[in-house]
Structure formats: structure tokens, C-alpha cells
Amino acid sequence: MPANLTPQYNEAEHAFKKATTAEEKLNCLKKMLQLLPKHKGTEKIQAELKSKISDMKEEVEKEKKSPKGGVSFKIPKQGAGQVVILGGPNAGKSSILAKLTKATPEIAPYPFTTREPQPGMMAWQDVHVQLIDTPPITKDYLESWQGSMVRGADLALLVVDCGDDDGLTAADDVRDKLAQQKTLLVHQPPAEPADPRIQSVKTLVAANKMDLPDAELRLSLLRESLGPEWPVLPLSTTTGAGMEELRDRLYHSLDVIRVYTKQPGKPADKNSPFTIPRSGTVFDLAGVIHRDLQGQFKSARIWGTGVFDGQTVKRDHVLHDGDIVEIHT
Numbered sequence: 001m002p003a004n005l006t007p008q009y010n011e012a013e014h015a016f017k018k019a020t021t022a023e024e025k026l027n028c029l030k031k032m033l034q035l036l037p038k039h040k041g042t043e044k045i046q047a048e049l050k051s052k053i054s055d056m057k058e059e060v061e062k063e064k065k066s067p068k069g070g071v072s073f074k075i076p077k078q079g080a081g082q083v084v085i086l087g088g089p090n091a092g093k094s095s096i097l098a099k100l101t102k103a104t105p106e107i108a109p110y111p112f113t114t115r116e117p118q119p120g121m122m123a124w125q126d127v128h129v130q131l132i133d134t135p136p137i138t139k140d141y142l143e144s145w146q147g148s149m150v151r152g153a154d155l156a157l158l159v160v161d162c163g164d165d166d167g168l169t170a171a172d173d174v175r176d177k178l179a180q181q182k183t184l185l186v187h188q189p190p191a192e193p194a195d196p197r198i199q200s201v202k203t204l205v206a207a208n209k210m211d212l213p214d215a216e217l218r219l220s221l222l223r224e225s226l227g228p229e230w231p232v233l234p235l236s237t238t239t240g241a242g243m244e245e246l247r248d249r250l251y252h253s254l255d256v257i258r259v260y261t262k263q264p265g266k267p268a269d270k271n272s273p274f275t276i277p278r279s280g281t282v283f284d285l286a287g288v289i290h291r292d293l294q295g296q297f298k299s300a301r302i303w304g305t306g307v308f309d310g311q312t313v314k315r316d317h318v319l320h321d322g323d324i325v326e327i328h329t
């Protein structure tokens with residue numbers, strides 16, 4: 001017998017799919033049950049809805065009990081940039097964090113292992129990049145804080161499970177779900193956004209589990225569906241293949257340069273460079289070192305690219321990777 005669902009029911013179902021918190025989802029499910037025509041043809045849907053409502057009630061209780069439930073997670077930026085690791089369930093997000101940093105996230109062969117964001121610092125030469133592992137995103141599941149974390153990041157890493165037939169669809173679901181929150185994962189954000197309400201986040205794609213059968217085939221399908229402009233990195237956290245290239249690509253995709261500072265009459269501090277956006281100026285560097293330094297800035301001396309050693313420059317001098325700068329106030 002056909003279910004003959006009403007437009008009102010379909011509307012409630014649509015709202016359920018868009019809902020982000022357990023509470024919102026529960027309300028939508030209750031509304032769906034209320035609006036569902038009750039006859040023989042909808043018995044199965046009724047039973048499914050009742051079971052989903054009971055699961056969701058538990059979820060709401062959990063959120064209430066947990067001190068972090070419903071609260072937004074904000075991880076302060078550290079190092080040369082913040083990269084948020086995204087993907088469907090089981091794609092290998094936590095495995096990537098574990099391989100590239102000293103963090104020890106839980107890794108398991110079942111979905112939804114990660115429930116909270118976890119940061120770790122990835123070394124790249126003499127700087128560090130902050131990576132944040134996150135819970136999986138699916139058609140029906142996005143933590144309330146996840147959208148804003150992605151929007152605030154400098155870069156996203158979308159992990160695709162190339163060891164599973166559903167891996168590519170799962171990655172599409174991640175992009176679709178975030179797009180519903182006006183957050184677009186793109187290979188290169190536009191210089192001038194057409195719509196200021198939409199935030200584009202620069203994204204690298206990691207094709208993980210390349211050690212598994214048929215992964216090559218899925219990789220070509222992935223490349224085909226994304227188009228040639230997308231950077232797709234094949235890798236395997238199990239064998240380690242592609243991991244060092246990923247480390248390099250993550251750093252380089254941040255588009256920053258390293259600058260070393262020195263005090264007058266002393267050698268440069270070569271241990272802990274500052275990082276500033278590519279094409280950044282001496283004045284930008286002053287702001288990164290300390291906000292007050294920009295106000296006190298008079299001139300700077302530079303050792304490095306395109307200058308003679310110790311050349312005095314003005315505030316708008318554009319810096320290069322590896323430059324040494326002495327700021328005079």
C-alpha cells in the first residue's frame with residue numbers, strides 16, 4: 001500500500017535533515033510522526049520514527065548531562081595555521097592526526113569513534129601547523145559547533161575513504177552538509193566572494209586507504225568527479241605512503257612564509273620563526289610579534305632576499321621566506 005505522504009510531512013522531514021542539534025532533530029521527528037498519515041501503508045515508517053525518537057531522546061539527555069553538550073568548541077589557533085580534518089565516518093581522519101602529530105586520538109574500525117575535536121601540532125621543518133581531528137559528518141549528522149570551526153580554519157583537509165565503495169558518496173555528503181550551513185569546501189576561495197553570507201574554505205583532498213583493493217579505481221573516479229583543479233593526494237596511513245607529501249602540501253597550502261627576528265647587535269633567533277601570509281610586509285610582521293609594536297614601529301633592517309645585508313627598509317617592504325628582520329621602534 002503506498003504511503004501517500006503529505007507535503008507537510010515532507011516539509012518536516014526536510015527540516016529534520018537540516019537540523020543540527022539533537023533537540024532540533026527530536027522536535028522534527030515528533031512533528032513527522034504527528035503528520036504521518038496513520039494507515040497500513042505507513043506502519044513501517046511509524047515504527048522507524050518511534051525508534052528514531054527514542055534514540056534521539058537519549059541523545060538529548062546525553063547532551064544535557066555532558067558539560068560540553070551543545071556548547072561550542074573553540075580551539076585557539078597555534079603555529080603557522082589551523083587545518084581542520086573533515087570526512088565521513090571511518091575515513092581515517094584520526095589516523096592522519098596520529099601519524100602527523102604527537103596526539104593520540106582513538107582509532108577504531110567502526111564509525112563515529114571521534115565525538116569531540118582534538119588538536120595536535122604537526123612539525124614542518126622549523127615550524128608547526130595545528131591540525132584538528134573532528135567527528136564524522138554525514139547527511140544526517142553535523143555537530144552544532146562544526147560549521148563555525150570549519151569557517152574559522154585556515155585550511156580544510158577532506159579525507160576520502162578510497163577503500164570503500166561508499167567512500168566517494170560519503171565525501172560528497174560532507175560537502176553537501178556543510179554547504180547547507182553556507183560553508184563551501186573549495187580548492188581555491190574566490191578573491192571577492194559573490195555572496196558575503198557564504199564562506200569558502202580552501203580545501204585539500206586526501207584519498208586515504210590506497211593500500212586496499214580497488215582503491216586506484218576509486219581514486220580515478222574521485223579525480224574525475226572533482227575536476228583537474230582540485231589537489232587530490234593519494235595516501236595510506238597504514239603503509240605510510242603519501243604521508244610526507246601530505247605534510248608538505250598542508251604547510252604549503254597555508255600560503256605563509258617564515259621570518260626570523262633579531263635584536264640589534266645580537267644574532268638572529270633561528271629557532272622559532274614567525275609566520276606571516278605570503279606577500280606580507282614588515283608592518284604585518286610587527287603586528288604578529290605584538291600588537292603594540294605596529295604603533296611604535298619606525299624602521300627595520302633586513303637580511304635576506306632582494307636586499308643587501310642589513311638594509312634599512314620602510315614598513316611596506318614585502319618580506320620573503322627566510323628573511324631576518326630587526327625592528328626599530
Ligand SMILES: Nc1nc2c(ncn2[C@@H]2O[C@H](COP(=O)(O)OP(=O)(O)OP(=O)(O)O)[C@@H](O)[C@H]2O)c(=O)[nH]1
Nearest residue numbers: 090091092093094095108109111112113114209237
Ligand atoms: N587499510 C587501511 N585502513 C586504514 C587506513 N587508515 C585508517 N584505517 C583504518 O580505518 C579505521 C578507521 O580509522 P579512523 O582513523 O578511526 O577513522 P576516522 O575517520 O577518524 O573515524 P570516525 O572518528 O569514526 O569518523 C581504523 O580501523 C583504521 O585502522 C589506511 O590507510 N588503510
Ligand SMILES: [Mg+2]
Nearest residue numbers: 093094113114
Ligand atoms: Mg576519528
